[in-house]
Amino acid sequence: MITDEENLTPPEPIEILYQDEQVVIVTKPSGLLVHPYWKETNERDNLMRRVRDQIGQRVYPIHRLDRPVSGVLLFGLNGEIVKRIQEQWHDKTKVHKEYLALVFGEIENEGVFDFQLTNDKKIKQDALTKYRPLQSSERATLMQITIETGRTHQIRRHFSRSRHHLIGDTKHGKGNINRYYRSEHDFNRIFLHSYRLKLNLDFLKVDIESPLPSELTELLDTIKIDYKNIPTWKEVAHNPQEASSQSKDLESSD
Numbered sequence: 001m002i003t004d005e006e007n008l009t010p011p012e013p014i015e016i017l018y019q020d021e022q023v024v025i026v027t028k029p030s031g032l033l034v035h036p037y038w039k040e041t042n043e044r045d046n047l048m049r050r051v052r053d054q055i056g057q058r059v060y061p062i063h064r065l066d067r068p069v070s071g072v073l074l075f076g077l078n079g080e081i082v083k084r085i086q087e088q089w090h091d092k093t094k095v096h097k098e099y100l101a102l103v104f105g106e107i108e109n110e111g112v113f114d115f116q117l118t119n120d121k122k123i124k125q126d127a128l129t130k131y132r133p134l135q136s137s138e139r140a141t142l143m144q145i146t147i148e149t150g151r152t153h154q155i156r157r158h159f160s161r162s163r164h165h166l167i168g169d170t171k172h173g174k175g176n177i178n179r180y181y182r183s184e185h186d187f188n189r190i191f192l193h194s195y196r197l198k199l200n201l202d203f204l205k206v207d208i209e210s211p212l213p214s215e216l217t218e219l220l221d222t223i224k225i226d227y228k229n230i231p232t233w234k235e236v237a238h239n240p241q242e243a244s245s246q247s248k249d250l251e252s253s254d
Contacts, residue, residue, distance in 0.1 A: 014050050017208045022081045023074060024059060025197065026051055027210045030070040030189045035061050051075060062086060066153065068168075071099070071194025072210035081204075088201060092148055096198040098233055099145040099155060100212065102191035102219070103164040104177050106136040107143070110236045113158040117151045127151045129158045130236040138223040140167060144195075146233060155192060167191040167219075187219050195230065 015027040033046040051059050059075035060082045076082035088094050110132040116124040128148035133141045147154055156172040165173035167181055168190040181187040198207045212227060220227045
């Protein structure tokens, strides 16, 4: 007799980008929680558990990515290193996080979103997002992004407020845009990827990139956007502005 347990297909191995005695850096797949979140779900599968089982030792979360987002993620291998890194996590001279996103509309100029976002307690918090367009095609632009603050869904909310919704964002995006990409390109996730993590700490110096997963590169290939030579980040002048769009075709409401 075949049991349910024998029918289970083991998950794909997690890609390990870097590991030493103190930390492990991995690529988080889209759709997977970073750690258990009992307030919203009782599912047991999560990235922390998979990495623990894969490397054979306990791991400790230092930061997180939203469930639908993919990309580079750092775990500590002991509580002391987690404390030391988190003490400097918000020092942007020592910690650099970089993202790639595909957004609706054609954006020509780099810029900064510098306006407050409200948290779940209705408190307004400062939020700063810097962006640079890399290439546009078919009413979409591949963006290189860094954030100076870590507000909930910050990148998604800032671009949504500018009417440049992230492709595939079912929470802050536009349903008609997402339906277009599902029907025309069979694209079924958010296009937001944590691409690079650079730490310049006295006790830990790493510069790690997580390549775009196949479901993202396939879409870019289809719409003819080049992603093979992502440039080194150059600082964006802090002139807060709303990004401008030249493409409104799909911008009707749901």
